Amino acid sequence: MTETERLALASLLYQLADDDFLYAYRGSEWLGLAPHIEEDVASSSIAQDSMGHAAMYYQLLEEIGEGKADALAHVRLAHERKNSVLVERVNGPGYYMENPEYDWAYAVVRNYCYTLAKKVRIDSLKKSSYTPLAALAVKVNMELYYHLLHWQTWFTQLYQSTETARQKMDAALERVLADFGDLFDYGEASELIDEMRLIEGQGILLDRWYQALTPVLVDLNVTLPEMKMTYNGRNGEHSPDLNDALSTLGEVYLLDQSAVW
Amino acid sequence: MTTRLEQEIRQALDTVKDPEIDAVSILDLGMVEATEWTETPFGYDVRVTLLPTFLGCPALDIIQKNTESALLQVPRVNTVNVVFLFDPPWTSDRITEQGIAGLKSFGIAPPRVVDGKWEIDCPYCGSTFVSIENLFGPTACRSILYCKSCKNPFEAMKPVSTLM
Numbered sequence: 001m002t003e004t005e006r007l008a009l010a011s012l013l014y015q016l017a018d019d020d021f022l023y024a025y026r027g028s029e030w031l032g033l034a035p036h037i038e039e040d041v042a043s044s045s046i047a048q049d050s051m052g053h054a055a056m057y058y059q060l061l062e063e064i065g066e067g068k069a070d071a072l073a074h075v076r077l078a079h080e081r082k083n084s085v086l087v088e089r090v091n092g093p094g095y096y097m098e099n100p101e102y103d104w105a106y107a108v109v110r111n112y113c114y115t116l117a118k119k120v121r122i123d124s125l126k127k128s129s130y131t132p133l134a135a136l137a138v139k140v141n142m143e144l145y146y147h148l149l150h151w152q153t154w155f156t157q158l159y160q161s162t163e164t165a166r167q168k169m170d171a172a173l174e175r176v177l178a179d180f181g182d183l184f185d186y187g188e189a190s191e192l193i194d195e196m197r198l199i200e201g202q203g204i205l206l207d208r209w210y211q212a213l214t215p216v217l218v219d220l221n222v223t224l225p226e227m228k229m230t231y232n233g234r235n236g237e238h239s240p241d242l243n244d245a246l247s248t249l250g251e252v253y254l255l256d257q258s259a260v261w
Numbered sequence: 262m263t264t265r266l267e268q269e270i271r272q273a274l275d276t277v278k279d280p281e282i283d284a285v286s287i288l289d290l291g292m293v294e295a296t297e298w299t300e301t302p303f304g305y306d307v308r309v310t311l312l313p314t315f316l317g318c319p320a321l322d323i324i325q326k327n328t329e330s331a332l333l334q335v336p337r338v339n340t341v342n343v344v345f346l347f348d349p350p351w352t353s354d355r356i357t358e359q360g361i362a363g364l365k366s367f368g369i370a371p372p373r374v375v376d377g378k379w380e381i382d383c384p385y386c387g388s389t390f391v392s393i394e395n396l397f398g399p400t401a402c403r404s405i406l407y408c409k410s411c412k413n414p415f416e417a418m419k420p421v422s423t424l425m
Contacts (some may be wrong), residue, residue: 158356
């Protein structure tokens with residue numbers, strides 16, 4: 001592998017790692033606030049699995065010489081992060097310790113759309129030319145099965161409940177799609193990622209995502225809003241929400257970086 | 262000599278229990294993929310490869326430490342190196358007969374897939390008249406259920422396979 005190729009591989013791994021890292025964090029902020037106790041157990045379990053996935057991607061980055069996995073997770077600044085803007089957005093106004101006015105409809109829509117996209121990506125990664133990544137995808141896929149089942153159930157049930165629920169879901173879908181534009185983007189390294197056959201092209205995956213989502217939306221009589229992109233997270237462009245998330249996430253680690261766990 | 266060492270290593274690994282289900286060992290769960298050793302003037306250097314059940318399982322670090330200390334008790338073992346690999350992936354069909362019995366005795370229905378369908382029997386009364394209360398449970402690998410026959414809540418280990 002040439003140095004340019006190694007950097008392209010690293011770029012893709014950062015996208016996968018940072019996505020699950022922030023997704024898991026936003027999920028964990030719901031702990032104790034979810035609509036009922038069983039959901040508290042379920043969504044924190046999903047957040048825990050997803051943090052495990054992020055840790056494995058950071059591990060793969062460590063193995064190709066990017067530095068220690070813990071440092072990659074905690075020390076990198078916002079402009080160095082390659083996650084989609086979708087996963088960094090706050091759960092709603094307030095802070096989880098103080099007056100959280102979190103939006104459950106937004107959580108359900110974001111988690112369902114993201115998990116479906118993750119499923120499409122994982123299926124493609126199973127055929128990646130980089131074999132350690134292909135092997136990891138096989139393992140992640142087994143856990144993802146349960147996540148997708150969970151969020152799809154919430155998504156369809158809320159859409160089929162009251163008129164208020166439907167309005168909230170529509171508003172959430174609008175906001176989620178407004179941030180979805182960078183999800184299947186591979187950023188600046190896109191050409192080389194494609195050439196090296198690390199994962200299939202953006203257009204192919206986006207088509208598969210639409211194909212998987214369409215029958216669900218048709219059944220619910222929902223029209224998908226327009227997909228937009230405000231920032232391209234894959235190139236390190238982010239909303240201010242990311243900085244706040246990173247400072248909370250890294251609070252303990254940054255107190256003493258040489259501490260042994 | 263090697264056979265005796267092999268046996269002693271196996272016995273030591275059998276004492277390493279899942280910290281959250283102390284009725285089953287890592288051998289019963291099928292987490293041990295390989296054990297290798299080399300002889301040095303100071304004794305044996307042992308290397309154990311383990312397969313994690315779920316990637317985010319917080320018990321993994323504890324299992325790693327317990328495996329190391331159990332093997333260091335084996336006579337003539339000098340160093341122990343425990344590594345986790347996800348290839349091959351751990352799947353629930355790796356659980357042994359003894360593991361299945363251990364899970365049941367702990368009140369956990371073992372994962373069982375018949376014709377592609379998840380079959381769950383109550384670990385207390387054996388009834389199939391059960392309902393899933395929560396696909397997710399107190400640990401990443403477990404779900405929460407209720408037996409409508411003996412009216413007991415119980416847990417089941419989620420099946421995981423490459424066919425999903």
